[in-house]
Structures are given as structure tokens and as C-alpha cells.
Amino acid sequence: MPIECNNLTKSYDGKLVIDHCTATIPEIGVTAIMGPSGVGKTTFLRLLAGLEKADSGHISGLSRKKLSVVFQEDRLFPQLTVLENLQAVGSGAEQWLYRLGLMKAAAQYPDELSGGMKRRVSIGRALCFDGDVFLLDEPFQGLDDSTKMDVMDIFAELKTRKAIVLVTHDHREAEYLAAHILRF
């Protein structure tokens, strides 16, 4: 069942951020969300994640679906190691750490990591949680080109069986992964 967004609106302090947005997100494959800074892309993801409530409109097709989210700020558990951060949410932690090039960092704590490493741990946690729907807000930002390709390839594999909503400013990422693009 696809996710249907019907006529969503959302304002902050009287300023309209999401203006009657209607969109379909297929059950399988990558939907890229693109648009200038401040146009409401993160807000749209937060509406999908249920972290914000729309002022009007309706989202259907999300009930009973498990959501894996990666937001721009990496919300890792500071008191847990990298490995434990992944194990806390699901299974397959070691396998994902390996795929993400993080095996050597498994016993480190988040405040000992670089920005790009924290980002990969966040991605690893989303993968371990193994949602039906992945909500990704600029997930590849801060990764060097080679690591970015490795991580994008994980999602290229995943997109054959999951719904992935990818906010990105990078046309190459969108072209590589996405079946269609929602322009905000």
C-alpha cells in the first residue's frame, strides 16, 4: 500500500511551510525530495514520521508500517558504544557495521567519532531497526565520495523491498537512487 499525502498544510508562527501538498510515495523504491533550503522538506519528513501534526490534510498508508528514520542531527545514545547503539534497536549490528566501514569504531562512544562516522552510525541504526519505510534527511552529507558510494549502494539494494524517502540537494544522488522526484 503506498503512502498517500492529501492536501497537507503546516504553518509555523503563521508562516505557511507546507502548502496543500498532495503526493504519493510508492510502497517500494526511492522517492527523492528536492527543493531549495527552507522550503519545507524536513517538515514534510517530520509529518510522515508523526513528529509533527499537519494543520490540515491527511496521510494514509502508514499505519502498521515500521519507520526507520535518519535526521540531519544524529541522535545517538551517548552512553552506548557504536555497536550498542545499533544493538539497542535491532539485529544484524555487526553485519551493518561492516558494510558501513565502522568495525574499527565498534567499541567507541559517539563523542569520540567524526561527523561522518556519527552519520554512518545513524544510518546503521536505521538499517538495524529494519523499517518498512526509510525516512532519510540528507543522509550522505559529510561522507567522502568513496564512503558515500558504499552507503548509497546499501540503499540501492534496499530499494527493491522498502519505501525510501530521500531528502537531498544532490541531483546525482537522486538520479542514482530515485524512481521519482518530488520537487518542493
Ligand SMILES: Nc1ncnc2c1ncn2[C@@H]1O[C@H](COP(=O)(O)OP(=O)(O)OP(=O)(O)O)[C@@H](O)[C@H]1O
Ligand atoms: N519547529 C519549528 N518552529 C518554527 N519554524 C520552523 C520549525 N521547523 C521548521 N521551521 C521553519 O519552516 C521552514 C521550513 O523548514 P525545513 O527545515 O522543513 O526546510 P528544508 O526544506 O528542510 O530546509 P533545508 O534544505 O535547509 O534543510 C523554515 O523557514 C524553518 O525556519
